[in-house]
Amino acid sequence: MKVFRPVLHIVMFTFLTIISQVGGLEYVLIVYLSRLTRSRFKTRSQHIAFLTPVAMVVHAACVWVVIPHLAQALGREPLPISSQNIEAHAFHTVLLYRNYVNSGIESELNQITNAIQSECNNPNIKLVYLDACFPFFDGFPLLPHLSHNDGRKVDLAFLYSNDQGYIRGGVKNWLGYGVYENPLPGESNQPDKCAEAGFWQYSALSLVAFDHHPEYFTTASLNKSLVAQCTGNSRVQRIFLEPHLRERWNLSHPKIRYHGCHAVRHDDHIHLEFN
Template sequence: MLRRLILLSGAGLLFVVLTALTQLGGLIFLASLALAWALRLAGSTRAMAVLAGIVLFLAGVPLANLFVAPALATLNGRVALPCEMSAGTSYAALSPVYCALGRTYARAEVQAMLEAMGRDLGRDDPGLVVATLDANFPVLDGFPLPPHLSHDDGRRIDLAYFYTDAAGKPLPLAAPSFLGYWGFEEPPTPADAACTDKTRWLTFRWDMDWFQAFVRKDRRLDQERTAAMLRWLVEKGPEHGVTKILLEPHMVKRLGVTSPLIRFQGCRAARHDDHIHVEVGG
């Protein structure tokens, strides 16, 4: 009895985690359990049933997010943003991880804004590709996109900074962190830090010290290109529905772009000195 309770509790917790991280992942997990159960009823060995369930789960999550989710997204007024660079594409996901987890969906207004920004920036900088990070899940307004406090209505998207290699050569779809997040641009002095209280509770403002071992030190912030992107967002962005931009105060100062649209997210939300958060409409 206790063993069964532990298994059910573990399965329930895994369902919640997978649903929170990928939205459709929890459903695929239930389908894999159902398949294993059906195979056992049909006389299959436990090992074969478990293996079949694992295969369905491992293949089903990325396949569902790549092929099923786009169709579901259209029912909720969202579109799938590009997963990789291609001819004529001026923006794409920094990592295929975002597409595999179904976190690259947004409303058509966001897509139109990205296309306009990429087109305008590309006139003066041919070959430039804007790197997108988390956008939204494919369906259900109000469904959160952990660990974000927003990104729940298809109108939010995070944009990676631009970077160069150690020699100053621009790098397409590259960042110090393979995820784009947590490769922080640290404040130049302690006085420039927006939040110095290290004993905050119930906060998403993580310094991710353990992750810094995986951050590449040969990537440099492309300040000119990043400033150009931010400048476009505050000057031309409102014509395409941009209503809010979240950025760390020391990055606003460093990039030299100010606007009432740019706001500080506060000390309990994620740090924004590794990406730019943009909201369109709403």
């Protein structure tokens, strides 16, 4: 068992670093604390019972205090879990440090939300973000995304409604991705073209994502307003959206681009890039 322990530590460090950037460093700290305190406990179970809440406190301190302050000193800030205008689609986005953006982008998202609320005459409209970036270093990948590596990228959920009207903070599933607004007859069908060209990953998220709210649907007016207000924001540089949704929502701004078959579909979310 002692032979495999270093390998296990390396695997855990690598895994936590990949999924959260700084989780590997937290793991190193917990391992260090474990070795410091091991002799104080008679049994392994007692030691684990002590370390578990310690690890939770360390992680909470990093999530809420340490990492935000360090990131802000280096020019990035965390998007809020929930505010009047913005919220994370899931708590794990925050726990894994996937909610960081360059300074000032939160303010731009608030401006976009306020503009949508005014245009749609609905003060309850709220933006839900799915993923942003990690807190430190340009070039560190936020997997599985190809470009969320510089503090300038944010994925937004569509604005959903049901038969009673707009659903504040509504998302289709816990993942936030993979429930597509499929092309209708007569619309451009890029998913089929990419599949025929052999890009198997293009629609792959549908294999693991399930529609927990089939009663939710997108309305053209709300989501057209969302995209239009994003294009009108001076700091928004580029928007990725599937061609058939651009056609359906009658959008033609040059900031709205197609991302190519090498990525994944963008008819389950809106990808924003800021300058």
